[in-house]
Amino acid sequence: MRVGLAGYAGSGKTTLFRWLTGVAPDTSAARGQMGIARLRDDRLTWLAQLAHSRQTTPATLEFFDVPGLVGDDPKDNARRLALLREADALLMVLAAFREDPVAEYRRLTAELTLADIEILNNRIHRLEALARKGRSSAEREADERERNLLQRLRHTLEQEPTWPITLVPEEEKQVRAFQLFALKPRLVLLNTEQSWPEERIPPPLASLRPSPLAVPVQLEWEVSQLPEEERETFAQEFGLQSLGRDEVLRRIFYGLGQIVFFTMNEQECRAWPIRAGSSVLQAAGTIHTDFAAGFIRAEVIPFSALQRAGSMKEAKAHGLVRLEGKTYTVQDGDVIYILANR
Secondary structure, eight states: OEEEEEOBTTSSHHHHHHHHHOOOOOTTOTTOEEEEEEOOOHHHHHHHHHHTOSEEEOOEEEEEEOOOBOTTOHHHHHHHHHHHTTOSEEEEEEOTTTSOHHHHHHHHHHHHHHHHHHHHHHHHHHHHHHHTSOOOHHHHHHHHHHHHHHHHHHHHHHTOOOSSOOOOHHHHHHHGGGOOGGGSOEEEEEEOSSOOOGGGSOHHHHTSSSOOEEEOHHHHHHHHTSOHHHHHHHHHHTTOOOOOHHHHHHHHHHHTTEEEEEEEOSSEEEEEEEETTOBHHHHHHHHOHHHHHTEEEEEEEEHHHHHHHOSHHHHHHTTOOEEEOTTOBOOTTEEEEEEEOO
């Protein structure tokens, strides 16, 4: 998943990008900058030891940092938002250390919404122009269906909807090329000056789902640059009650609707990220398209059950490994072996 960091200039999102990915900011990157963060998962370590795997591959998140929005330059903001559309999900970074985070959230949400409405309006006007030209009956019917969908979406956006907007698969496919922000999962991160208890998050933000994160990004970054033996002293001096980088990454990952399943053998033990609610057929396609095309069935065991059994041999002996068909919904932590014709 590619996570776009959305926020205003000076919100601290570039410091957050550096802390999470370890990639130094490149101020010359006018089209934004990519960085990859690997998710620590103790389950993966345990499975790799069980299978004596030569290689361990964790799940990852790809972060995309684009130039921050500015309050007085709508034309340049349009360009920056266009770059952000390449992301699969949004992490909205609010500068809670300098201003009211509720007001900033509403302002940023309005920017994203208006940008979507502009795209929808442009396409609707285009379809209306096509309707005045000679078109076949099939083309006119298709245009009418699309226009109705876009008008319904526009109306929904104008009513300040709950994000993200959910469409049926056929509708989502029809508007996928527009890369609308309204259809992307989003999570709010409050960049605070010091550690905040959860109850300090303002109610209008605390009620959001998924729940926002409050992280003193600058302090976390400074602590991460200290020698290990000095970090605890620094944290105590500044009252830092750190979630830690690994926990922040984990909350972002799950907050944006991702889960992991595992595969393991002597060659590699791997954690595969996939959208929550995905079928085992989709999981097979994540591993390799051939596995989806030739899918027969899947052997599945939850990680917790395998850990209790102590080995795959014991798990099978106690009937803990299930055979599942292609409609099975993958659960976080499932250990999966795909049986397929190739």
